[in-house]
Amino acid sequence: MTTRETQPRLFSMLQELNKSEKINLSPRATYSDQGTRRYPEKRRSYRQQFALDADRILHSRAYIRYIDKTQVFCLVDNDHITHRVLHVQLVARIARTIGRFLKLNEDLIEAIALGHDIGHPPFGHDGESFLSELSVEHSLPPFQHNIQSIRFLDTLERKGRGWNLTLQVLDGILCHDGEVHSRLLSPQNSTTFEDFDRSLKEKEANPHHTILPSTPEGCVVRLADTIAYIGKDIEDAIILGLIKRQDIPTVCSELLGNTNGTIVFTLVTDLIENSTLNGPQETTIGFGEEVSAALYRLKRFNYEKIYMAPATKRNIPLIRECYRKLFSFYLDCLKNKPGILPEGVDLMGDMDSFYRGPYSEEEKVRDFIAGMTDDYFLTQARSIGCTVPKIG
Numbered sequence: 001m002t003t004r005e006t007q008p009r010l011f012s013m014l015q016e017l018n019k020s021e022k023i024n025l026s027p028r029a030t031y032s033d034q035g036t037r038r039y040p041e042k043r044r045s046y047r048q049q050f051a052l053d054a055d056r057i058l059h060s061r062a063y064i065r066y067i068d069k070t071q072v073f074c075l076v077d078n079d080h081i082t083h084r085v086l087h088v089q090l091v092a093r094i095a096r097t098i099g100r101f102l103k104l105n106e107d108l109i110e111a112i113a114l115g116h117d118i119g120h121p122p123f124g125h126d127g128e129s130f131l132s133e134l135s136v137e138h139s140l141p142p143f144q145h146n147i148q149s150i151r152f153l154d155t156l157e158r159k160g161r162g163w164n165l166t167l168q169v170l171d172g173i174l175c176h177d178g179e180v181h182s183r184l185l186s187p188q189n190s191t192t193f194e195d196f197d198r199s200l201k202e203k204e205a206n207p208h209h210t211i212l213p214s215t216p217e218g219c220v221v222r223l224a225d226t227i228a229y230i231g232k233d234i235e236d237a238i239i240l241g242l243i244k245r246q247d248i249p250t251v252c253s254e255l256l257g258n259t260n261g262t263i264v265f266t267l268v269t270d271l272i273e274n275s276t277l278n279g280p281q282e283t284t285i286g287f288g289e290e291v292s293a294a295l296y297r298l299k300r301f302n303y304e305k306i307y308m309a310p311a312t313k314r315n316i317p318l319i320r321e322c323y324r325k326l327f328s329f330y331l332d333c334l335k336n337k338p339g340i341l342p343e344g345v346d347l348m349g350d351m352d353s354f355y356r357g358p359y360s361e362e363e364k365v366r367d368f369i370a371g372m373t374d375d376y377f378l379t380q381a382r383s384i385g386c387t388v389p390k391i392g
Helices: 003-024 049-058 061-068 084-102 106-115 124-137 145-156 167-175 193-205 216-239 250-256 260-274 289-307 316-335 361-370 374-383
Strands: 283-286
Touching: 049 106, 049 167, 061 084, 061 145, 061 374, 084 106, 084 216, 084 260, 106 167, 106 216, 124 316, 124 361, 145 167, 145 193, 145 361, 167 193, 167 216, 216 260, 216 283, 216 289, 250 260, 250 289, 260 283, 260 289, 316 361, 316 374
Parallel strands: none
Antiparallel strands: none
């Protein structure tokens, strides 16, 4: 049977899959045939929209670079410490479990989860802070990794063509924010790319501007982000000797548990039991009051004893200096000395006619550094004479 002969059958199967969603998923779920793309596709696909997006994200270069990006702990000589590639996979699995019990679209959940941290620069949130400082100093908007995720996937990948992901996936990626504590989330309808672009510009101008996902699936991923990291960071900190298990606040360990497994189980169970999908005005995804309060307390514990601990921050001054010197060096190369770039360094110079709009030298440097892995960042910093921290 030839490809031409099989495709009508496959498109018929696609229709059946889409019909089954209307039967099996919640009326408040986002159905695959609702997926909206910015540009018409040249080739019609028999794949469901959000499943296709998940695969496109997996095949992006930015996703490959997850493998050597810091989650919390950097420059640690221990293969069992979480990197960002594992974190996004944990978010995807946790969020899909929640989505299955709430009868939401698991393909949409997976795509959002896999893409949500693609914009993180080297060395996690500290790197994000340093790149934001440099961006503002060079008259760019403050750097935000969620906006950078959109920039990579929608604008920069494939030499400026982007992946033409659906509005619903891009919205979920833009609106994820595991750092902000939320007990309950309700999706805010945003039905067009004009709405999305307006929200992106508002967030870009003001990092404190609140934006919420437009789908219940996006709300699930936003909360699953926290569920995935809160207990895992504790386990990593115990391995590294930063804390002991008995240091976990009693109110948290008694209600949530004192291992990553029990914490994840408790939070997922509570979220499923306390979420409601009864109608447009009665859709809430979130936790019960008692569990939410304990989770907030555990977050504060993590910040004080783990994220801000001197041992966690010991290499940060050197990394900050590397950021500043690399940014200055690359910008000088682009503006004044294009011939002295290190071998193999192409400062976003391969954009073709698909790239939309002007692209300043400062933006090119920001995007190039944001896309680096930790190891490549250190290699490049060393190559221009920076003192780099050692693994240990």
